[in-house]
Amino acid sequence: MIALSSHLNQIQILFLWMTIVGTLPISGGSLMAQGADTLEHTLLWRIEGNGLQRSSYLYGTVHTEQAFGFDFGDSVLPALLSCETLASELHVDSVSAQVLRLIFQPDSVIDLQVEMGEENYAKLDAQLTEKLGLSADYFRYTDPSFLMLIIKNIEVKGKKLEDVVNSDGVRRREFPKIGELPRETFLDAWLFQTARLEGKQVVGLETLAEQIAISDTIPLQERLRKLIDVVEVDLVERKAVWDNLVQSYKAEDLNTLLALFEEERMAPGLYFKLLTERNRNMADRMVRLMQGGSVFTAIGAGHLAGEGGVIALLRNKGFTVVPVFSEKNNALRAYNPPDRELKWYQSEYREGGVYVQTPIPTIDFPADKLGHNKVRLKVAFDITTGLQYYVMEVDLSFRAVLRGNIVENLKESWFSGEDEVSFSSLLAPRSDRIREKKITVDGVEGRDISGVDDEGQLMRARIFQHGEKIYLFRCSGSIGMVKSRDDTRFLQSVRFDPIPEKKWEEVWLRDIDLSLQMPGKPTHDTVEEWRDSYGFHANIITSWAVDPATDIYYGVERYKIPVGYLPRNDSVLAAEMLYSEISRDEVTDEQVIESPKDPSGWMRFRKQYRLELASGMVVTRRIELKGGYVQSMVIIEPSGVSDPERADLFLNKATFYERTLAPKDYRRTYPEQNFSVTLIFPEVDSSDYSLYSGKKQFTAGQWRGNQSFVATCETYWPYYEVESDSLLSDELRSEITRYGYGDTILAEEIVESGGLRWHDYQVAVGYSDRPGFFYRERVALHGFRLYRLRWFSLNPKDDPAGADEFFASFQLLSPQPEGDPYSRKVDLLLNDLSSPDSATRNLAVAALSYYKFRDEDQKKVREALGKRYPDDTDSTSEPMGGLLRAFVLDSEREESDLKFLEELYSTLSPSHSSRSEILGMIANIHSEHALKTLGRLLADDPPKNPYPYQILSTFYDDLTNVKYLYPGLLRLVGDVEWRDYVANFTIFALDSGEITLDDIEPERTYLQSEGVEFLKRFRRPRTLFGIDEEEYYWPWSADRMITLLGKLPAESEVDRQFERALRDTNMNVKRAAIIGLMRHDRPVAEKWLLKVAADPTERVALWRGLSSLGKEESFPEEYHTRLYFAEGLILPLMNEYDEFPDEFEYVADKKIEWNGVSARGYLFKWRYTWEGEEPWLIAFAVQPDDPNQVGVDGTSVRFAWVDFDPEKIDEHFEYLMEMEWE
Known part of the structure; x- marks a missing residue:
């Protein structure tokens, strides 16, 4: 994570952007082309008449922190001081928190790398890297207007902080004299703060929402054009334009300033929004304010001149607006603002009893951006002084105290760069320590630290441990911190409540x-x-x-x-x-x-x-x-x-x-499982499982001396319909030897006990580091349940009597009832779905999935589907899901079955999970009637909690009658849960010939519109202002959508998105975009074809796509070789089976006989390097012997986990050619 101060350093620029909205020119030309010299040369104007009791003033500002903006004439400050109210474009304090939220939670979806193109993006990167030390990727998802203003302001505007070497030889940062640096804030904010110190009322003529709305009206292409113009303009030329503006402002020439703005190339509607409409709004609001008292209005100088300027608008309203002239004598030099203490806002961590004051309200830094659930952070930025405030609370975990003095470690990690604590990165950037001292506040000891960071910002901080939390109070800023003394007020406002006394x-x-x-x-x-x-x-x-x-x-x-x-x-x-x-x-x-x-x-x-x-x-x-x-x-x-x-x-x-320690007899009864058992030790663990067969398990244990014993009892539904002793024995033996990690059956026998016939096993566990670990197991069937008892111990000789005692204590509560066991099982199973005992219900639901119901039971299943069960909700019903899987559709009663399922579907809420199961069952029928029913339900009443694969996967083996799903199925492409599946399924159906473009045509426009919107949003996870933001990025989704849209008739906006996708970093997406554009007969630059053909994982797919269009000649000739195609066949298949190897090399090729045809085999070696140098393995691909037949069918691939030996090339060929391949 980039340091928080790096984010906050952009806030002034963003605030400037909000107030300037592109008013500064970026290109040169005739400055007076449209501006006649109609206004006197002054920035200050007096407003009188039309019923005003006192004079008001209008002053033209420039949104800069450079010295020329503060070179007031001697009339400006007296005018400000004579008024009761200051009105600026925005109320600085009220929008500060909103600006912070824009920084930390931006809504931008613009990808500059894609939109600008590679060449312009490279130029942007070079300028930003040179001037800011930050790559273009840092601003990749930033609004172009914002970034344009950053570039315009990257020229040096004052002397930088210098590195000096002290007498002790330690390199530190020092400040030059105050006069050598620009001011810490821009002119509008300085006027705002000065008015507050003078006791004036301060108001804003516009709101932040209005400013943002204006920016949003600028078309993206217009913003991009202006950004590219800025990038392409030479720095010398841009500096000359800037100098013209500075000279015009110094000369107080409002006419030329307006001309500079009007030279910007923009649509008339945009000009109206940016200037004309804003001027009207501000003039109207000024009138209302002036009617209540005298007002000093300070707005951008570009708003004053012209027919639609504020001066002309006020005159048209009947006011007298006259120029006020001044002498340029650096009037600020003699001005000393009152030493007034302004109202501050209290920020608190009430639970910890900690309080601090800040000049503006703090906002909570988004918890999901911090990356640590033990940290809470509040931030504030005072635009009037340029100071940044942080208040951080960190919980101490139990183990964190093992690290020693946590305050000292935190402090050291901040200054030394060593991550002694996991949350230290939040305190970056690092700094050379200048001053440190111990302090005590309200009895809490802490550290007061000052330093200058690598960006030349002064930092002051205090760190305390208060109770079980760490608190950091930090203020950062430029030289303005020293001048304002707000840092001292902030740090001295920290207060701690006493920690409540804890009594033992x-x-x-x-x-x-x-x-x-x-x-x-x-x-x-x-x-x-x-x-x-x-x-x-x-x-x-x-x-x-x-x-x-x-x-x-x-x-x-x-x-x-x-x-x-x-x-x-x-x-x-x-x-x-x-x-x-x-x-x-x-x-x-x-x-x-x-x-x-x-x-x-x-x-x-x-x-x-x-x-x-x-x-x-x-x-x-x-x-x-x-x-x-x-x-x-x-x-x-x-x-x-x-x-x-x-x-x-x-x-x-x-x-x-007592219950966990005292040894005594415990007789436990389990009515739902129909048994009881005696334990000589307490039950310590009990749990229910819904496995493939369902089971109820409890565990009990005891320590005796230095040995251990564990007994478990499990009850199962019979799995795989095992209902005989012989089958049960086979299943158990297989389970023990297959899943027991080498377990060995030492002895087995049949034992009659407790009215049951038990299979008794003695098993030695096969762990090499635990010789002698042993268990005994008994398993028996009874009616519809399987019982399993286990006794664990360290050695078979430890306590055989204990195991016998445990096994003999098992008793059934009731014998197996008379009658047909199968019918009883069905009735009991269905009744148990409504049991008041949740464990019994879980067992019954688990058994449903594997139970084989007879045809004569289907009536019972249908009746059970019509019921409601204890755990049912509006979105799910476990019993219903199991019963649907038990429901057997009969072709002879297809119409009644479909009617039953459709009626059942209509009774469920739209979000019910069983809706997808019902649709999947209907899809499995594949008849015309069934698929028409399915298509109607999907189009008119689709499930809101869908499982599309469950519904559509049944068609991949049989597309019969699939055309009846169209065009209604396409209406689901706008649903994010359905989009990918519908797109892929439709591609599959089109390729098979089961549907045609005519079947799609009624919904084609909708499909293209939804596809375009998806592709606009599609992008990789991004970093904006240095904060990682997780975004879904599924290349397969974009590939499927592009492929589907490419099969439809050409449409300009679709093709524009294809061109955008060419710049995506994912080769799968690039390849799909190439095929789509070429299918639409749009040109594709050769560089994109080369990029995809160079990727062995996409090479063959690109060839096949071009071949399907009859455009094989577009495939790059240099990659159209048998060796490249052999490589391109192997690697995608290897990734499908496992993953790409770390290293892959060609070895040899030779002429071979393949399926009775002359061919050429290519041998490769490959390996992974997960754990150092792994051995090379072998792979093999077949290509036609004729080099003119590259890419035709009949190729094949083999790869094997067989060690490569350079002395056995021929043997490797033979092995790979003869191996069986699924």
Whole structure:
């Protein structure tokens, strides 16, 4: 991210743009071509008569900060001081925040690189790089009018800050004398500020919205033309034009200034908007103001002269407007404005109890631009002084304090450029430190720092840590900061509320199941994932609080890990946790303290560590393994601070809840799953899954000594309709060996227990680093459910009785009922969709997707589709989705089925997900009646939450009757959810011949209009004013739309978008644009054909596209070779299967026999370099033996993951020619 000050440096320019709107000329010529010398040479005019009680004044300004604008005559300031009100074009303060929003949240969709063309864009880049040190890409999406003004103002307007070397040899920035620099703000803003200091009322004659509306009326092509003119005008010529304007203003020659403006080439309507209409509005508003008192009006000098100028308009209204002459004697030199303290606005972070004042209201910097969810930033820019204000609040995370003094680190990162903290980039640009001192405000210690950045701006900042947050107050600006003293007022206005005292109290951490003493309730609770080097992972729940009396942090972390999944050395685990956040390089001393034993006997491990860090901080961490959890308690003490009494209270008074610790018998009953089981340890995890078969699972575990045991119980719907012991056995054995990572079945047997016939397995897990990890499993079928029990342990010899006890405790709640099990299963399944138990409903829905309903069950399915279910919403119904998949369409009752589905479709809300499923079912019928129904529904009542692929994909194998979808289907191209699918499908249908352009013709105009609008918006993710803005960029979308529009009759705006697409960086889009233009018989420059042909991924596609048009001769001759085509065949296919290789080289070619025809084979080698130097592999492509037949059908491609050997060229050819290829 570019520094925030870089954004704010553009605000003055943007404000100038708003007030100047292109009034400065860019080309030379006869300056008096249209302006007769009709007005006296003065910028100041007195307004009298027509009922005015007091005289008012009109003054012509120039929107500049250069000295010539401030060389007042001796009559100007007295006139201003004699009036009650100052009226300027805009009320400077009121629009500042709005201007900031334009900077940070622009709406521009203009791509200058595309619109200007490469040659002009290169010229623009050269000028900006030379004068500003910024490439054109920095302004690529900027409005041309704004950028034109920037270029006009890049000439040197004052002496730059100079590098000097102090006596200590350190290079620093220093300011030259005040008189050597231009003023910090432009003339209009200076007058505005001066009037406020003099106690005058200040008003604006126009609003920002009106200014923007005027700019928007300038056609894009007009703005681009003027920008290109500015770029093409030589700097010497532009400087001469500028000098003419300066001399005319110094001479107070309003007639010549108007002539300069009128020389601009623009449409009459645009001239009316820019000057005539604005002049009328300002004159009318001036009259209303003057009727209430004396007014000093300061507007751009170009508005005063001419028949439509403000002077003439006021005279026409009956006012006497007379010139006021002055002597040029640098009247400002003797002027000292009153030392008046203006009203400022309070900005606050109320939650943190922090307050500061700024001269204008701050705005919140958009959170999505900051890139860090722990940072909140307020910004303000005072145009009257040129000062920029930042107020930043940063949350401290629990682990951030391990880095030491966070204020010091933040300060160092700002000045040294080292990213010690992740949010330091927000403080750029970097600066040489000039002055620093410690300060205390309301009892809060901080740092006061001053510096000059690389852009020559003075920066003053104060950084504080207040409670658990960091605050940065920063003011940046030019020499005006020193003169205004506003920086001092800003920094001295910072105030902190006292941090509320936290009393130590007993806190119940619900998520951690822990009660302990802490300094008040935890202020931060987080949940994240932890993963160790063995691949084990767990959710970490962290809670922490700080004692404000000592700044000591107290935190608790609980790692919720399924018990039995940690068969490793406890000390290794503890060390990994201990050093997961602290580098060993920072540890200066380490102690291991044996902690007292846990009297419950459930403690598997407890160690306490004390670490001294290089920063002086001390970290005490106690790690405990209990039940199914790993718990870590942490105390972080700042350097030189300790509180042993509180540390003992925190570490040794913690209490786990009984339900997670006490060993006893637990009889658990699961009515919905029809079983009960006895556990000798508590259930620690329970979850529902909707997998391919649906299941309900719970896990329970216990630590005994240094061993672990886990029991799980799962209930499934029968998957794949497995309803016999033999099939069940085959499925289970396959699952264990296929998905068990090398698991080995040690023993298996059939066991009768609890009224069920169980398949009992003993399995050794195949992890090499965990030898002996073992589980036993029993699986049985009962009616419509499958039951699965598992017992994990570290070794088969540990506790076989425990597994037997667990298995034997399983009991069914009710036996399998009598009657046809299949019918009972269907009835139960459909009834369970309405069960009050959500787990049962989930199981039933999951089973629907894989259940095979008989024909005689279809009536039940239809009845079930007409019902509503507990979890139904306006947008979704899981049971309905499953039932639709169970619905079997019958050709013999097609008409009634279609009527049923259409009626069901009409009862659902437009956004209901099942609407797409119903349309997909209708599409699958492919009859004329079905597709007419589908086409009517898509055209008249399309789904609002669509899944287009689900509906259209069925046609890719069978396009029968697809013409009945047209032209109604094309109405959906304006819907972003449908656009790409409709475009691609229509291309496919046209190419197949199933539809013709006649089928499209009724909607052709609409299709072209929507396509053009999409292509106008289409662009890459962009960076505007240095802030990354994510934009959707789908080259495939543009390619499909361009390809479709290219197949339609030519239309000028369509072809213009094709020409624009030629400049896109994506070759896929370029190629589609080339084919579209050539299909429309439009010329395409040879450079575009060369660019695409040079890309091996698009080369063959370009050839085929040109061949389809009979324009093969347009293909660049230099790439029309068998070798290039062989390369162009292989690389796209490799990307389709995996991705492009990092390196790809031609090896050899030879004459071969291919499918009984003489051909030529080309051998290539390729490799990836993901992990260093990977071995070369081989690839092969076939081309016709006749070089005149390049590009014809009959080519083929092979590539293989076989190591390349330069000594085995012939063997490689033979292998690739003989290999099977899907």
